Amino acid sequence: MIVSQYIRVAIISLIASLFLVPLCMRLAFKFDILDHPKSRKIHKQPMPKLGGMAMYMAFVIGTLSSFDYNTQLRGILIGASIIMFIGVIDDMRHLRASLRLFFQLVACIVVVAHGVVIKVFPWDAANVFFTVAGIVGITNALNFLDNMDGLAGGIAAICCFGIAAIAYKTGQRWLVFLSISLLGSTLGFLRYNFNPAKVFMGDSGSTFLGFVIxxxxxxxxxxxxxLIAVTIPVLMLGVMIFDTSMITVLRIAEGKVRTFRQWLEHADTDHLSHRLTHMGLSxxxxxxxxxxxxxxxxxxAISIPKDGIKSAILVSSGFILFFIWGIWKLHQVKMRQHHMAKQRK
Known part of the structure; x- marks a missing residue:
C-alpha cells in the first residue's frame, strides 16, 4: 500500500513536469526570459530558462499529493519557494551576488526554524552554522555545475534516488515522498533538457534543486x-562537492577569486565537465x-549503513585521496593545454 503511494507521487510529479515544462518554455519566449549565446556559452541560439519554475511547480504538486506533511517538510517548501522567487527574478534581470546570498540565508533561516538542522556537534550554534554553510554551499555548487545539457538535472535525479532509497530502508516516510517527488519533476524536465537541450533550468532551477537536496x-x-551520518551525504553529493572544491582551490591559487562575492559571480570553463571535454570527450x-x-x-552511500563504521572510515579516506588526486590530475591537464596554446602562438 505504501509503495503504491510512493509510485503515485512519483508519477504525479513526472506527468506534471512533462506538462509544465513546455508551458514555461512558451512563457520564457513570450517575456524574453532567455539565455543568449556568449563567448563562454556552449549553445548557439537563445534558450528559454524557465525550466526550473516547471520543476518547482511539479515538485510542489507531487509533494502535496502525498498528504504526508510535517514541520520540516513545510519549512523546506517555504524555503524552496523563496529560492525560486529570487531565482526567477535573477533569471529575468541579473541580481547582485550579495542580494542572492541574502535571500539564500533567509531561506536557510526558515528551514532551520522548522527543525532542519544537523545534529553532529554538542553546541547548537555550531550545528546551525554548519547547516547554513552546507545548504548555501550545495545550493551554489549545483548552480556552478549547471554548465552542460542535462548535467545538473541528472546529478540531482541521481542524488534524489539515493536519498529515497536510504529513506525507504530506514522508514523515513516523509523523506521518501519529498525525494521521489523531486525525482519525478527532475526526470520530466530532463526529457527536454538532455543534449541537445530545448530548455534550460536557469539559476532558479539549479539553486532550487541544490537547496532542496x-x-x-x-x-x-x-x-x-x-561519522556515518556525515559520510553518507558527502558521498551522495560528492560530485558537487568535488567540482566546487576543485574550482575554488584552483581559482584562489591562480588569483582569479579573492572574495566571497567573486566566488559567487566568477564564471569560467574550468569545471570538471569542461576539463573532461578538453580531454577529448563529447x-x-x-x-x-x-x-x-x-x-x-x-x-x-546506500551500502554503508549495512556495512558499518569501518566501511565509512575506509570510504571517507578513499574519497579524500581521490579528491586530492583528481584536483592534481585535472590541474595538470589545464597546465598542459595552456602550454600547448602558448607554443602555437
Whole structure:
C-alpha cells in the first residue's frame, strides 16, 4: 500500500513536469526570459530558462499529493519557494551576488526554524552554522555545475534516488515522498533538457534543486553513528562537492577569486565537465561519465549503513585521496593545454 503511494507521487510529479515544462518554455519566449549565446556559452541560439519554475511547480504538486506533511517538510517548501522567487527574478534581470546570498540565508533561516538542522556537534550554534554553510554551499555548487545539457538535472535525479532509497530502508516516510517527488519533476524536465537541450533550468532551477537536496541530506536520519551520518551525504553529493572544491582551490591559487562575492559571480570553463571535454570527450560522453561517477558514489552511500563504521572510515579516506588526486590530475591537464596554446602562438 505504501509503495503504491510512493509510485503515485512519483508519477504525479513526472506527468506534471512533462506538462509544465513546455508551458514555461512558451512563457520564457513570450517575456524574453532567455539565455543568449556568449563567448563562454556552449549553445548557439537563445534558450528559454524557465525550466526550473516547471520543476518547482511539479515538485510542489507531487509533494502535496502525498498528504504526508510535517514541520520540516513545510519549512523546506517555504524555503524552496523563496529560492525560486529570487531565482526567477535573477533569471529575468541579473541580481547582485550579495542580494542572492541574502535571500539564500533567509531561506536557510526558515528551514532551520522548522527543525532542519544537523545534529553532529554538542553546541547548537555550531550545528546551525554548519547547516547554513552546507545548504548555501550545495545550493551554489549545483548552480556552478549547471554548465552542460542535462548535467545538473541528472546529478540531482541521481542524488534524489539515493536519498529515497536510504529513506525507504530506514522508514523515513516523509523523506521518501519529498525525494521521489523531486525525482519525478527532475526526470520530466530532463526529457527536454538532455543534449541537445530545448530548455534550460536557469539559476532558479539549479539553486532550487541544490537547496532542496541539501536540506533533505541534512534533515535525514542516516545513522546513529555521527561519522556515518556525515559520510553518507558527502558521498551522495560528492560530485558537487568535488567540482566546487576543485574550482575554488584552483581559482584562489591562480588569483582569479579573492572574495566571497567573486566566488559567487566568477564564471569560467574550468569545471570538471569542461576539463573532461578538453580531454577529448563529447558533451554527451562527459555528462554520462559524470552520471556514472555520481551513481557509483550513491550506491556506495546506500551500502554503508549495512556495512558499518569501518566501511565509512575506509570510504571517507578513499574519497579524500581521490579528491586530492583528481584536483592534481585535472590541474595538470589545464597546465598542459595552456602550454600547448602558448607554443602555437
Amino acid at each position: 541539501s536540506s533533505m541530506a541534512i534533515m535525514a536520519s542516516w545513522s546513529e553513528s555521527k 558533451q554527451r560522453e562527459t555528462v554520462m561519465f559524470i552520471y556514472i561517477i555520481n551513481f557509483v558514489l550513491v550506491c556506495i
